[in-house]
Amino acid sequence: MTQTQTTKPQATPTALALGEALSHGLNPDLRAALEARYDGLVPGFTDTLIEFAYGRLYARDGLDLKTRQIATVAALTALGGQTGPQLKINIEHALAAGASEKEITEVIFQMSVYGGMPAAINGLNAAMEVFEARAA
Numbered sequence: 001m002t003q004t005q006t007t008k009p010q011a012t013p014t015a016l017a018l019g020e021a022l023s024h025g026l027n028p029d030l031r032a033a034l035e036a037r038y039d040g041l042v043p044g045f046t047d048t049l050i051e052f053a054y055g056r057l058y059a060r061d062g063l064d065l066k067t068r069q070i071a072t073v074a075a076l077t078a079l080g081g082q083t084g085p086q087l088k089i090n091i092e093h094a095l096a097a098g099a100s101e102k103e104i105t106e107v108i109f110q111m112s113v114y115g116g117m118p119a120a121i122n123g124l125n126a127a128m129e130v131f132e133a134r135a136a
Contacts, residue, residue, distance in 0.1 A: 016047060019055025022065070026093040069094035074107045077123035078115030084126055091130045101131055 013021075023030050034046040058068050073094050076087040094104055104127055112120035 014051075015055030015059075016051040017055070018059040019050040019053070022059055023050050023054040026065075026069075026096045027089070030089075066094070066097040066099050069097045070099055070103060070107050073099075073104060073123075074111055077108045077111040077119055080115060080119045081122045084122060087123060087126045088130050091127055092134075095130075095134070101127070 020031070031046060031050065034049060038045040058065060063071075069090060072090045073087065076083040076090055091104055095101070105124060108123035108127055109120055111123060
């Protein structure tokens with residue numbers, strides 16, 4: 001190749017493409033569930049969530065996916081009972097990312113210091129529901 005010839009730079013995946021791959025690996029049905037539930041009310045909601053949360057945050061370097069999911073479980077637990085549906089989904093995602101049930105229950109229990117015992121109890125109840133559903 002001569003100096004005047006250039007090579008075409010390889011395209012980097014978009015945040016949406018990264019998010020699609022990552023979210024599909026954690027939960028293959030996530031996109032369809034989000035679209036069915038929210039896109040009729042807020043068009044583009046699913047793309048926005050997948051691009052931002054999964055493609056721009058979860059896909060970042062610096063923390064592995066398991067650690068990010070455990071941090072998410074901790075935050076949702078500390079926020080309290082109103083986050084129950086999201087907590088259950090992220091418990092499932094933490095398991096898919098390689099976290100053990102023990103790691104999940106320990107981080108939920110630790111949040112009793114920061115979110116209070118009721119938040120930890122709600123979190124443990126959510127975890128028990130997810131664990132029982134997976135065992136069935």
